[in-house]
Amino acid sequence: MKKIQTGQLLKGPRSVDSLTQVLGQSERVKDIVEECADDLSSVNAGLKRELLGGNVSPGVENALEKSEGVESKVQDASEALSSVNTELKEEVKERKVLDAQLATVTTQANEARHASLHDPLTGLPNRALFNDRLEHGLAVAKRNGVHLAVMFLDLDNFKMINDSYGHDVGDLVLQIIAGRLKETTRDEDTVCRHGGDEFLYILMEIESEQDLVIVAEKIIRAVQVPCDIGVRDISISLIINPSIGISIFPKDGTTSEALLDVADKAMYRAKQNKYGYSFSS
Structure with missing residues (x-):
């Protein structure tokens, strides 16, 4: 058996x-x-x-x-x-x-x-995820004694695109710009859509303001590449100019609210001066 x-x-x-x-x-x-x-x-x-x-x-x-x-x-x-x-x-x-x-x-x-x-239109992190990562980034920066930067980016005269060509064209432009911003972002950094035509960046472990200048100029060049749009009976090539405001931890603030406020004000200065980017001072 x-x-x-x-x-x-x-x-x-x-x-x-x-x-x-x-x-x-x-x-x-x-x-x-x-x-x-x-x-x-x-x-x-x-x-x-x-x-x-x-x-x-x-x-x-x-x-x-x-x-x-x-x-x-x-x-x-x-x-x-x-x-x-x-x-x-x-x-x-x-x-x-x-x-x-x-x-x-x-x-x-x-x-x-x-x-x-995440933002449903662009697929980028939204403000909620941005805030979470910024708080985490600030905690890391404080603990390790390193610098962190926030960039506030706005697309100049974007409202004219929506008014002239329609919101579907404006949405396509936002998607194109979002893709370019994502391509210029390092793995350790974060770019999000703040809302409308506004975007936010977190840049970790920045060594100097010159590093930020290099990043800002790189972003501006990427955004300014013509956006070729073909939708309905519209076929156009649009050149978009961004304005970027920059704040730095801990020089410009030690909280997310302070850094965003400084970057927002710097962005409006850049828009007024038509220089492309601006620091807090």
């Missing part, structure tokens, strides 16, 4: 793959038990033939009785295993359904979280 190795059947919560593996093991055990039942049935049939033929030892009849009892138990075990396997199959089906539902809910939750923290 073959030795049955059941392994660890149904020990605690399992994944679908694990349950499927257990089901496979249980099916193999069932096959072995059925094979054993068939072997016992064959042996018992042989013993019965010997009894019918006579001239057998006195213990054969007793052995046959015990063997038939074992056969009955093995058959019962086979039927019980078959029932267990049926339940396991149903469990696997249910787990697959639950896993699919969990995956759907997880995806929806991730999408909802992403939507709550």
Whole structure:
């Protein structure tokens, strides 16, 4: 008779793959038990033939009785295993359904979280995510004694685009500009859409104002590349000029509110002076 190795059947919560593996093991055990039942049935049939033929030892009849009892138990075990396997199959089906539902809910939750923290038009971080990263960046800057900068960027005369060509053209321009701003952002920095035609930057670990000048000029050049727009019956090439205000931690403030206020005012100075960018002083 073959030795049955059941392994660890149904020990605690399992994944679908694990349950499927257990089901496979249980099916193999069932096959072995059925094979054993068939072997016992064959042996018992042989013993019965010997009894019918006579001239057998006195213990054969007793052995046959015990063997038939074992056969009955093995058959019962086979039927019980078959029932267990049926339940396991149903469990696997249910787990697959639950896993699919969990995956759907997880995806929806991730999408909802992403939507709550990103601008739907440009895909950039929104003000909520910007504020969170700015607070984190300030904590890191204070702890490590390094400089941090905030840039406030506004697109000059953007309202004229919406008024002249329509908001769909304005939206396309914003999407193009947002893509360019993202391309000019380092991995450790953050650019977000503040609202309308305004954008915000966080620049970490700035060494000097000259570093900021280089970044600001790079952003201006990227924004000023003509935006080729083709929508409805409109085909135009628009050149957009940005105005950038810059504030620096800790020189211009040690809180997010102070840094944003200084950068906002510097941006309006840059717009008035038509210089492209401006520091707090």
